[in-house]
Amino acid sequence: MSRVLVVGASVGGSTAANVLRDLGLETVLLERDLNYVKPCGGAVPPLAFREWHLPESLIDRKVTVAVVCSPRHYSEFPVASSHPSPETDYIAMVRRERFDRYIRERAVEKGAELIEGKLERLEVGPRGVRAYYEDKRQRTHAIEADAVIGADGAYSAVARALGLERLPMAVAYQERIRLPEHLMAHWETRAALYLGDDVSPDLYAWVFPKYDHVAAGIGAGAGKTQHARQLLQNLKHKLRDQLAGGVSVKFEAHHLPMHPRKHLSYDRVALIGDAAGLVQQTSGEGIYWAMKSGDMAARAIAKHLDAPTAVHLRQAYDRPWWRAYRPTYWFLALLQRISYNNDWQREVFAEMCDDRDVQRLTFDSYLNKRIEPAPWTVQMKIAGHWLSTAVRKWFELRHTSADVQVQGA
Numbered sequence: 446m447s448r449v450l451v452v453g454a455s456v457g458g459s460t461a462a463n464v465l466r467d468l469g470l471e472t473v474l475l476e477r478d479l480n481y482v483k484p485c486g487g488a489v490p491p492l493a494f495r496e497w498h499l500p501e502s503l504i505d506r507k508v509t510v511a512v513v514c515s516p517r518h519y520s521e522f523p524v525a526s527s528h529p530s531p532e533t534d535y536i537a538m539v540r541r542e543r544f545d546r547y548i549r550e551r552a553v554e555k556g557a558e559l560i561e562g563k564l565e566r567l568e569v570g571p572r573g574v575r576a577y578y579e580d581k582r583q584r585t586h587a588i589e590a591d592a593v594i595g596a597d598g599a600y601s602a603v604a605r606a607l608g609l610e611r612l613p614m615a616v617a618y619q620e621r622i623r624l625p626e627h628l629m630a631h632w633e634t635r636a637a638l639y640l641g642d643d644v645s646p647d648l649y650a651w652v653f654p655k656y657d658h659v660a661a662g663i664g665a666g667a668g669k670t671q672h673a674r675q676l677l678q679n680l681k682h683k684l685r686d687q688l689a690g691g692v693s694v695k696f697e698a699h700h701l702p703m704h705p706r707k708h709l710s711y712d713r714v715a716l717i718g719d720a721a722g723l724v725q726q727t728s729g730e731g732i733y734w735a736m737k738s739g740d741m742a743a744r745a746i747a748k749h750l751d752a753p754t755a756v757h758l759r760q761a762y763d764r765p766w767w768r769a770y771r772p773t774y775w776f777l778a779l780l781q782r783i784s785y786n787n788d789w790q791r792e793v794f795a796e797m798c799d800d801r802d803v804q805r806l807t808f809d810s811y812l813n814k815r816i817e818p819a820p821w822t823v824q825m826k827i828a829g830h831w832l833s834t835a836v837r838k839w840f841e842l843r844h845t846s847a848d849v850q851v852q853g854a
């Protein structure tokens with residue numbers, strides 16, 4: 446029987462392993478550290494639960510109110526798409542330690558073989574792949590497979606073994622803070638994004654609610670990563686009233702790739718999730734994309750197991766991927782460039798969040814993972830609103846000094 450090796454048993458790799466087992470393929474899941482918890486805000490669109498039949502018991506909180514806060518503007522609005530429904534219009538908040546474990550264990554129940562070991566080297570030949578991994582006792586083992594899915598994240602050893610370049614990275618730094626019940630009530634169904642040089646010079650900072658704590662974090666792009674700790678301190682200072690009395694329970698930091706790779710597939714190897722650079726630039730969202738790319742790569746490999754060449758895998762995985770999602774990646778990369786980089790952009794962005802049509806379009810694309818062009822009347826209205834806001838904010842910023850305020854507690 447043909448065998449597929451999946452390297453990395455986090456969301457992307459474990460989803461791929463589930464699909465491979467559903468398709469009847471022998472599957473080996475290699476994970477460096479089974480106790481590893483991926484640093485993550487854990488915001489997931491409910492679509493992921495429907496697509497991969499995940500139980501709602503994995504959801505800590507359903508966020509139904511979104512906050513966007515720039516240095517001068519506070520916008521609070523419901524998580525509502527063009528067809529609002531309580532069944533689908535929320536952001537699911539999960540803890541990765543539970544979420545990833547569930548998907549991984551389900552793959553094992555379906556028959557995937559789980560090995561704890563760190564991939565060291567990969568030899569790709571005309572008849573198959575030989576992978577060398579080191580176990581916890583630093584003994585080296587070899588494993589043979591017909592194809593490999595590289596699901597080993599931002600520092601991918603699989604990509605390195607293929608001789609691929611390191612992707613440009615941002616860093617995300619997060620603290621989990623357990624709050625007294627009366628303060629937790631404020632975050633019950635609310636998630637907030639903060640914009641500003643003091644908390645994130647080129648991305649955003651966030652507070653996401655979890656089961657009994659909030660995750661407060663910051664993102665910093667290339668060249669700014671050395672300031673990450675200070676930016677997080679600034680965020681906590683800004684939110685001192687909402688976080689007062691909180692107990693810090695965990696610090697987490699990790700890199701996020703900021704650009705997709707030119708190719709997702711190579712001879713006998715497909716890269717998915719962070720290893721392929723499939724994080725969205727504006728939001729740093731990567732969970733759904735790791736799962737979806739894992740699903741699609743697994744199906745592409747199953748289709749071409751007799752000859753999993755780069756040409757075949759690109760036809761079956763890269764092309765359908767970019768056909769479906771290129772507009773989303775393109776649009777969100779553009780949004781990042783025009784929204785987060787200086788106070789003028791941030792003020793325009795935050796104020797545009799009050800626009801009901803902008804909210805609808807944002808949640809249509811986030812919740813359904815599709816960018817549907819709005820009717821031209823709506824596009825014209827948004828363009829006019831953006832233009833007038835941009836001009837007004839430009840004059841306002843020339844004549845006033847920054848007045849950093851946080852409201853809403």
Ligand SMILES: Cc1cc2nc3c(=O)[nH]c(=O)nc-3n(C[C@H](O)[C@H](O)[C@H](O)COP(=O)(O)OP(=O)(O)OC[C@H]3O[C@@H](n4cnc5c(N)ncnc54)[C@H](O)[C@@H]3O)c2cc1C
Pocket residue numbers: 452453454455456457458475476477478481483484485486487488489562563564565596597598599600601602617618619662697698699700701717718719720724729730731732733735
């Ligand atoms: C602080 C932070 C907050 C974030 N918040 C969100 C959010 O709210 N929502 C969202 O959608 N995304 C978020 N992201 C992004 C998201 O975490 C990633 O995009 C997602 O985890 C990618 O999944 P993956 O399966 O591709 O890789 P990863 O989750 O990075 O998993 C890679 C796996 O491979 C294993 N591995 C690595 N090297 C080897 C090796 N040599 N051999 C064997 N195994 C190996 C690792 O141990 C790990 O289990 C956040 C990221 C960060 C850093």
